[in-house]
Amino acid sequence: MTTPIPESRVYRHLQCGTETVISGQAFEVASNPLSDMTRTWCNQCNAFFPVSDYEWSDTGEKISDYYARHSARASQLERFLCSKKFMIVCGITGFLLGTAAGIFLFRNQALWLNLLMGPFGGGLGAFGALAIYVSLGNPIAKRVCGVSDTRLLT
Numbered sequence: 001m002t003t004p005i006p007e008s009r010v011y012r013h014l015q016c017g018t019e020t021v022i023s024g025q026a027f028e029v030a031s032n033p034l035s036d037m038t039r040t041w042c043n044q045c046n047a048f049f050p051v052s053d054y055e056w057s058d059t060g061e062k063i064s065d066y067y068a069r070h071s072a073r074a075s076q077l078e079r080f081l082c083s084k085k086f087m088i089v090c091g092i093t094g095f096l097l098g099t100a101a102g103i104f105l106f107r108n109q110a111l112w113l114n115l116l117m118g119p120f121g122g123g124l125g126a127f128g129a130l131a132i133y134v135s136l137g138n139p140i141a142k143r144v145c146g147v148s149d150t151r152l153l154t
């Protein structure tokens, strides 16, 4: 028997005391201590606040403490590979390589086609690079946190 993966979790904004339910992809990101998430939403205040201003309602642990505790085993490299900084590096690199490839492959074609294929290749390149970034992040989070899905963490 494997534990079913929770669909949502509730956190409380300490300043106003209101609970907000997080679910879906937002919950996947918020549950991952390596997701590099620094701010999250409060339904009552209608605004984002730092994760240190929230606690999980079920455990009473601050979200920032939860991140620190579950990411303690991550190496510097693993943290970097999961960070937003690296995501941006991947996206830009993919875009530039894709643009170059698009222009190069269609260099003997009409100018309009060549100009069109640059950004098109760039879009494909950025998409591919971000797919690689996501596929790197999952196994790292699994190794560091020791669970098949970070939504299982408490």
Ligand SMILES: [Zn+2]
Binding pocket: 013, 015, 016, 017, 018, 042, 043, 044, 045, 046
């Ligand atoms: Zn609030």
